[in-house]
Amino acid sequence: MLTTWLTERFELSVPVVSAPMAGVSGGELAGAVSAAGGLGMIGFAGGRAEDLRHEASLAKAAGRPFGIGLLAWVLDFQPELLDVALECGPALVSVSFGSYAPYVERVKAAGALFATQAGTVGDARAALVLGADLIVARGGEGGGHGRDAVGTLPLLQGVLDAVDVPVLAAGGVGTARGLAAVLAAGAAGAWVGTAFVSCPEATNTPAARAAVIAATELDTIYTRVLDLGRGVPWPEDFGGRALRNAFAERWHGREAELAAAGERTDEPVVWAGQSAGLVHAERPAAEVLRDFAGAEELLLAVLSRSR
Template identity: 40%
Template structure:
């Protein structure tokens, strides 16, 4: 059966799968690959860095061969970043982390679909008030940044779906294979937004060491924290947002002492910079969601889209027909369960 939903109809994509617009790693090549494979590739426009956008926007615009979009952090951008991106003709603009209202008019002057990510019901209501065409319900299982006081994906998605009514909802957080996509659809979502699984693909704009760290990582090793943003001097509003990452020496050093770190971060930031320079720690934390256990390889993104769609179809078919499960379809590609050495 084909997984046709309100989301696939609205965006004109074959599969109800969207690439999370991960800042730094969801570059033009990855977004284009997801779009060519039948999903919605979303470029990680993040804080609207003009140099990065001018480099990556032409890549996805020229190579996508299907609907694509670009995402931004509301708290970190000005309207001109959205306007510049819209000049390349994206089919969607994705807004997250903060009030989307200042950027809605720019989007509405085009035919782009407005996608707004929400982390609680108040944000969902606000997104509907400003006229979002699609909502993304982000659960705390997500890798990277999310609300400090967010909700888990399983109970949060149906609440947002009920509130949204006819507006399609994508589920985000801990979804890394077709079974997660099938679950999202069963919860009332019209698709899934996927980050960690696509970060560990051949086209992701990351250091290979990060990709292999994701392959080796386990969900139980991930942790939501503000420590790494504070220690590295990132401008994220840490009172509102934390980030889920794999383990890190600075987490061990500052766990339980976040208030102390926030009150006087300068010494830690100096030490952090020195440790990066010496190679003692990686330049960037390894953002990873709780579904990282399901990441066992670094294939082309098109393979991930195809496998996820096929596995979701099989899972939904099995659920309604009660056919015996073919366990070989659910195994990691290397046939092994992750272990930590």
């Protein structure tokens, strides 16, 4: 069994955290990942406190540690969500994308570990200064929102050199090969979103799961126009990576024109990263996790070849 800081801290059998994914990773997916030996996270973008409590109760039913991921810029408007999250008893809380400084000590005081997603080495250094227990080096190939500035591999190397707290790699880790690569580099594990998007335990639609399965690694786009077109006030620094759709094809690169035209879209958006090209079937979370466990054999094979 692979042993890292992550597996020891949360008693996991596979060094994988399923990423918080609002609209996709509810309590059922998080609980299924935790039950299978990873650390499952609930993603909550904002909304009713009772919905977050409900999702947490589903995750808790697995009887294993789980996490909750919140958005810093949403907490600016809905600060009470952090209290609700902490009352649910998560082992790990992530607050990403915006000014999360006010929340770090509150999370720790409640007995949870604090994590945040960093898109540059500078982001990671700031997280260290602000007291993050765990830093997620999230490269631009990842699904959903974040920075597009740096790819996962150069970011991970830079962050590992820059900080002395555990680091997880995120963005494009879709199979055991990717997990083996980031573990070999020195990450304590991977923070994986897209590879879990097509699990039946997810709260997205069957059509979204099928679209990710059909997609190749070329079918995503990093853009701000999907948020502009839906009127979602994400901070400018954070675009999102999704499967290409007609609205994105039409407006990407013409953001100012779009803002002036005020055109809106209700075309469905399927947030997903480049590792969509590695998702080939709808599979239960436990199966996806079992595949990730194959990283151990890959690493052993490398060692045995070099002896």
